[in-house]
Amino acid sequence: MIDHPAVNRRITLASRPQGVPAPENFALTQAPVPRPGAGQLLVRNTWLGLAPAARLRMSEGGGYAESMKIGDVIYGQSVGVVVESGHPDFKAGDEVATINGGWQDYSVCDAQSVWRADLSRASAAAWLGILGTSGMTAWVGLTRVVRLEAGETLVVSAAAGAVGSVAGQIGKVLGCRVVGIARGAEKCRYVAEELGLDACVDYSASDFPDALARTCPDGVDVYYENVGGAVRAAVWPLMNRDGRVAVCGLISEYHGELNGGPDWMSILTKRLRVEGFILSDFAGLREAFIEEMGEWYSTGRIQAREDRSSGLESAPAAFIRMLTGGNLGKTVVRL
Amino acid sequence: MIDHPAVNRRITLASRPQGVPAPENFALTQAPVPRPGAGQLLVRNTWLGLAPAARLRMSEGGGYAESMKIGDVIYGQSVGVVVESGHPDFKAGDEVATINGGWQDYSVCDAQSVWRADLSRASAAAWLGILGTSGMTAWVGLTRVVRLEAGETLVVSAAAGAVGSVAGQIGKVLGCRVVGIARGAEKCRYVAEELGLDACVDYSASDFPDALARTCPDGVDVYYENVGGAVRAAVWPLMNRDGRVAVCGLISEYHGELNGGPDWMSILTKRLRVEGFILSDFAGLREAFIEEMGEWYSTGRIQAREDRSSGLESAPAAFIRMLTGGNLGKTVVRL
Numbered sequence: 001m002i003d004h005p006a007v008n009r010r011i012t013l014a015s016r017p018q019g020v021p022a023p024e025n026f027a028l029t030q031a032p033v034p035r036p037g038a039g040q041l042l043v044r045n046t047w048l049g050l051a052p053a054a055r056l057r058m059s060e061g062g063g064y065a066e067s068m069k070i071g072d073v074i075y076g077q078s079v080g081v082v083v084e085s086g087h088p089d090f091k092a093g094d095e096v097a098t099i100n101g102g103w104q105d106y107s108v109c110d111a112q113s114v115w116r117a118d119l120s121r122a123s124a125a126a127w128l129g130i131l132g133t134s135g136m137t138a139w140v141g142l143t144r145v146v147r148l149e150a151g152e153t154l155v156v157s158a159a160a161g162a163v164g165s166v167a168g169q170i171g172k173v174l175g176c177r178v179v180g181i182a183r184g185a186e187k188c189r190y191v192a193e194e195l196g197l198d199a200c201v202d203y204s205a206s207d208f209p210d211a212l213a214r215t216c217p218d219g220v221d222v223y224y225e226n227v228g229g230a231v232r233a234a235v236w237p238l239m240n241r242d243g244r245v246a247v248c249g250l251i252s253e254y255h256g257e258l259n260g261g262p263d264w265m266s267i268l269t270k271r272l273r274v275e276g277f278i279l280s281d282f283a284g285l286r287e288a289f290i291e292e293m294g295e296w297y298s299t300g301r302i303q304a305r306e307d308r309s310s311g312l313e314s315a316p317a318a319f320i321r322m323l324t325g326g327n328l329g330k331t332v333v334r335l
Numbered sequence: 336m337i338d339h340p341a342v343n344r345r346i347t348l349a350s351r352p353q354g355v356p357a358p359e360n361f362a363l364t365q366a367p368v369p370r371p372g373a374g375q376l377l378v379r380n381t382w383l384g385l386a387p388a389a390r391l392r393m394s395e396g397g398g399y400a401e402s403m404k405i406g407d408v409i410y411g412q413s414v415g416v417v418v419e420s421g422h423p424d425f426k427a428g429d430e431v432a433t434i435n436g437g438w439q440d441y442s443v444c445d446a447q448s449v450w451r452a453d454l455s456r457a458s459a460a461a462w463l464g465i466l467g468t469s470g471m472t473a474w475v476g477l478t479r480v481v482r483l484e485a486g487e488t489l490v491v492s493a494a495a496g497a498v499g500s501v502a503g504q505i506g507k508v509l510g511c512r513v514v515g516i517a518r519g520a521e522k523c524r525y526v527a528e529e530l531g532l533d534a535c536v537d538y539s540a541s542d543f544p545d546a547l548a549r550t551c552p553d554g555v556d557v558y559y560e561n562v563g564g565a566v567r568a569a570v571w572p573l574m575n576r577d578g579r580v581a582v583c584g585l586i587s588e589y590h591g592e593l594n595g596g597p598d599w600m601s602i603l604t605k606r607l608r609v610e611g612f613i614l615s616d617f618a619g620l621r622e623a624f625i626e627e628m629g630e631w632y633s634t635g636r637i638q639a640r641e642d643r644s645s646g647l648e649s650a651p652a653a654f655i656r657m658l659t660g661g662n663l664g665k666t667v668v669r670l
Contacts, residue, residue, distance in 0.1 A: 056604065225599075228599060232599070247599055247602045247603050248603075249603065250599055250600060250603055253598075253599075253600060258598040258600050259598060259599075260595040260596065260597065260598060261595065261596035261597055261598055261599045261602075262595065262596055263588075263593040263594060263595060263596055264560075264563060264567070264582055264585055264588075264594075264596045264609075264611075265585060265588060265593050267582045267596075267609060267610070267611040268582050268583075268584065268585055268611045269391070269611070270611065271610075271611045271612055271613055271616065272610070272611050273608065273609070273610040273611070274599075274602060274608070274609045274610070275602070275606075275607070275608040275609070275610075276599075276602040276603045276604070276605065276606045276607050276608070277606055278606055281606065
């Protein structure tokens with residue numbers, strides 16, 4: 001029996017952001033370390049994985065099942081070590097990844113909501129990114145929601161981000177022509193050269209819509225949507241008949257007024273399918289995902305980059321940087 | 336061997352309409368009656384079925400596969416009698432329904448594009464409506480595109496129209512709560528009382544969005560979209576999580592500028608699926624459709640009303656009346 005730790009440091013929601021979150025929306029607080037009940041685990045977090053979905057949950061009535069309340073620990077995935085186990089399948093010392101360990105040193109999680117994260121097989125950042133919720137979101141969207149097929153043209157927005165960078169690479173593995181969209185020359189170079197996409201178009205360039213059209217001379221069969229707004233407006237007229245859109249995120253629209261969407265005449269006349277999805281509806285596919293993505297990762301067909309910072313207190317700044325496009329790959333925090 | 340008829344009267348596209356079509360966009364012309372080739376049938380049309388899809392095809396680059404050209408016979412379904420057969424499965428005297436016999440006295444059709452229309456089993460108007468393209472469009476949209484399930488709330492726009500009136504009744508047969516949307520008290524009474532929907536909301540009423548919300552206290556699971564514009568805008572905020580939209584038509588948007596669509600944040604946070612479809616992609620289901628709908632029709636579970644006029648020359652006015660909401664049920668022309 002190990003000593004039960006005493007103090008849990010947590011980053012909690014101090015106030016709801018208006019627009020882009022600011023440091024004062026977050027509070028570093030302390031609380032007693034909770035005890036796990038039957039079927040639960042107490043996990044000491046060693047890494048956090050930050051995700052834009054947390055921004056949606058910081059607003060009231062954002063539509064997701066669980067909006068955070070003021071005082072709640074900020075939503076997010078983690079990797080850590082089991083300290084106390086209330087479930088026979090886990091024991092102290094096991095390495096696990098959580099869906100929502102939250103931004104804190106210690107989390108109590110239901111055993112069925114965590115999975116084993118073998119850190120000899122992949123790094124903690126990989127378990128939070130490619131093999132975690134980001135990677136699985138990309139994989140579910142392409143293989144289950146839009147059912148990407150070899151030979152199709154795939155466009156991925158936020159192609160240098162945690163989900164987009166995996167989605168683009170999956171498209172290549174599946175035999176597609178893949179065009180990324182990202183902001184700035186450095187990200188575009190990363191996407192095209194390091195990730196191996198066929199091209200990456202800079203949406204901050206003045207001729208962006210024309211450049212995208214030139215880069216997709218055969219139109220777009222599948223659009224993996226992370227962004228919304230002007231990026232979507234440029235992709236929309238390029239959609240081919242029977243095209244599909246996986247609506248994974250709308251990061252340009254999380255901070256302000258709702259934008260209207262594009263015309264539906266294209267949906268009608270081109271028989272488009274536009275579909276939103278959320279990872280939690282596909283939890284039963286986790287093992288299939290780990291098997292397939294683990295194979296692609298271990299054979300080097302899909303690679304990872306991380307935006308790493310250190311210390312729980314660094315999480316808010318890293319989160320704000322991610323939401324404003326300052327990151328390449330998965331944003332992780334080492335505790 | 337019967338005499339080959341000499342003169343074919345046809346309504347052709349004289350000019351492309353701007354906005355709502357006007358009589359001068361149509362011309363009554365004559366041409367020699369064509370001869371059927373191998374695998375083809377010459378059909379003497381006895382009834383025409385008018386459909387809003389013809390309006391889309393009257394514009395250039397509307398996005399559908401086949402825009403009409405100036406001088407083309409106007410697109411539309413027909414019922415008629417085989418006069419000469421170039422296919423062993425059909426003989427002179429057989430009664431058939433066509434997908435696109437067009438607005439003319441005689442049509443040459445590929446044998447595989449027509450089907451038998453037993454007029455002792457159902458009226459010509461039924462073969463053009465409930466058992467024709469209108470009925471099959473409603474059936475495909477609900478049973479194959481959005482996969483309506485018993486217990487769901489279905490909203491149908493243009494609920495008194497040819498497709499909407501069938502879609503609403505299918506929803507009732509399948510065990511759903513069904514709310515129609517139509518314009519004016521007469522149509523709403525028809526939809527609620529004669530067709531047996533649970534309610535019908537008048538979109539010309541000043542409190543339409545509020546009235547619709549009150550009529551759908553549990554939200555909307557499936558929206559069968561025929562209209563677009565302000566009607567869609569009232570339905571959109573009522574969509575439930577995992578809701579689906581079958582985009583069958585956008586009749587309010589066929590005549591002018593493209594409208595923008597509604598926000599995609601709802602698609603994301605509610606995991607909505609919005610899907611356009613076209614009947615021709617489901618041609619292989621025709622026998623399954625005739626079997627199921629024929630059963631519903633012959634047992635009185637689904638009923639038909641028609642808006643009937645007489646004479647080929649009456650078709651343009653009937654078509655304009657249909658596009659401007661003057662019809663109840665399927666618009667047919669007796670030749």
